[in-house]
Amino acid sequence: MKTDNVNSIINKIIKxxxxxxxxxxxxxxxxxxxxxxxxANYSPVKTEVATMKTVEKSISTKVFIVRDENYIxxxxxxxxxxxxxxxxxxxxxQEIAAVFADDKDADKYVELEQxxxxxxxxxxxxxxxxxNIRDITTYDQTTNEEFLNLVEAIADADYALVKTxxxxxxxxxxxxxxxxxxxxxxxxxxxxxxxxxxAMGTIEPSYLIADNTGYYINSTDGYENVIKYSDVKNxxxxxxxxxxxxxxxxxxxxxxxxxxxNFNWYVVAVVERNDVSSVSVGGNVKVRFLxxxxxxVEMTVSAINPDSNGKVALVLRCNTITSDTSQLRVENAEIxxxxxxxxxxxxxxxxxxxxxxxxYIKRGNxxxxxxxxxxxxxxxxxxxxxxxxxxxxxxxxxxxxxxxxRIYTAQLAERHKEEPDWIIEREDLYxxxxxxxxxxxxxxxxxxxxxxxxxxxxxV
Numbered sequence: 001m002k003t004d005n006v007n008s009i010i011n012k013i014i015k016x017x018x019x020x021x022x023x024x025x026x027x028x029x030x031x032x033x034x035x036x037x038x039x040a041n042y043s044p045v046k047t048e049v050a051t052m053k054t055v056e057k058s059i060s061t062k063v064f065i066v067r068d069e070n071y072i073x074x075x076x077x078x079x080x081x082x083x084x085x086x087x088x089x090x091x092x093x094q095e096i097a098a099v100f101a102d103d104k105d106a107d108k109y110v111e112l113e114q115x116x117x118x119x120x121x122x123x124x125x126x127x128x129x130x131x132n133i134r135d136i137t138t139y140d141q142t143t144n145e146e147f148l149n150l151v152e153a154i155a156d157a158d159y160a161l162v163k164t165x166x167x168x169x170x171x172x173x174x175x176x177x178x179x180x181x182x183x184x185x186x187x188x189x190x191x192x193x194x195x196x197x198x199a200m201g202t203i204e205p206s207y208l209i210a211d212n213t214g215y216y217i218n219s220t221d222g223y224e225n226v227i228k229y230s231d232v233k234n235x236x237x238x239x240x241x242x243x244x245x246x247x248x249x250x251x252x253x254x255x256x257x258x259x260x261x262n263f264n265w266y267v268v269a270v271v272e273r274n275d276v277s278s279v280s281v282g283g284n285v286k287v288r289f290l291x292x293x294x295x296x297v298e299m300t301v302s303a304i305n306p307d308s309n310g311k312v313a314l315v316l317r318c319n320t321i322t323s324d325t326s327q328l329r330v331e332n333a334e335i336x337x338x339x340x341x342x343x344x345x346x347x348x349x350x351x352x353x354x355x356x357x358x359x360y361i362k363r364g365n366x367x368x369x370x371x372x373x374x375x376x377x378x379x380x381x382x383x384x385x386x387x388x389x390x391x392x393x394x395x396x397x398x399x400x401x402x403x404x405x406r407i408y409t410a411q412l413a414e415r416h417k418e419e420p421d422w423i424i425e426r427e428d429l430y431x432x433x434x435x436x437x438x439x440x441x442x443x444x445x446x447x448x449x450x451x452x453x454x455x456x457x458x459x460v
Contacts, residue, residue: 045367045460046450047361047362048449049444050343050384050443050444052341052343055339055376057337057340058337059269061333062244062269062332062333063244063267063287063330064244064330065268067224067265067266068260068261068262069258070212072259074211074256076099076256078106079100079101079103079106080208080218081098081110082097084096086216086327088323089215090213092210093210094209095209096210097256097257099205099206099207108203109205111200115193115200122189122190143172146165146169147169150166150169211259213261217326219257221253222248223246224252225249227243227268229262232268232302233266233315235305235313236305236313237270240269240313244270263320264318265318265321267287267299268313269313269316271311272311272312279304280301282300284298284300285316285336287316287333287335288333289328289333291331291332292327297318341386342384343383343443344382345372345383345447356369357371358370358372361447363446365460366458367448367454368457370440372441373390384441385440387442
């Protein structure tokens, strides 16, 4: 009996032990499989893709606009209605504005002009049945171009042009249908418009005449004489500061308008000399008027007049006048000194290895060091020169190297490939460019921003 009990106890111990071992092995296998799965997706480095980014080096400041302006000499009492757009060139003796006794007559005149414009539109449509469109493809192409003008006007939020182009597209399409035989009756509309115009009668305004050839602006603001046009290039910092703080001459503010005699106009600003250290007379910048609908304006640096306190009076010139720029005077602006495009790279990724600035990148499971030429530094990133620009720079440098150095460099490159640990003794420009031309960062490289024990050609 005792033997049987002992054997039973031993059998139980064995079974229990086997179960425990099986359970332990099962747990181990599960943990091991989980580890393998995690390890397959684990990377000892953190990366960020190099993408394209465009930045602007700019100065925010207040600017004063200077033009060669003359007040229109004519006197007018009543309501003035411009006949030409702001910034439009006019000739001497040309009628530039109509003058009415009061607002009521002016409103009636404007309404009549709109009616006559509508009459002209529908008369042109009605005449389409007499058109002989020999090449419908060419006709449709010009209509499509007008449609693209409409789309561009919408994108630019130029609502006056939107209306003009919308009418043009619609009317051309209607004329096309009529010329192809479709029945479109415009007689009723023409009759209604003619009756309405006749009922309103006629209004005879007096007219303002241009004293000379120039660009018309339909109002004055009282700042016209703050800075003399002939002195603008020689303006001092103190004079510019005074102009920026000036108040308008109320007696000169009117709706009669003025003429700009010279197509060159100027922007004057006071800035720190260090902020424009990269700018020189004759160079180009771009100005963005922050509170205006005017497009960015390309301008040329005409003068940089310093004072003894580290400031300069910056004078910029433009030779294009538009309706929007003709209304500018004292403005908040950005002077864009340079536009830079390149690869956006996190600042924490930058490293210096053997005196060379660059980053580590990950391609597949291999780490490589890549050179970086920094063009712009932001708060948490830099913009680096593109690979294409680096190669273009290399080609330019290569063109300056003598044939003798090219042959020598080819020998250096071959020896360097055969003996990787060999130190190049002759550090000429061409050899450095030749051996390193393929070692720059490229677009969409996975830049390593976090990682330990990084070195070139490491496997991860």
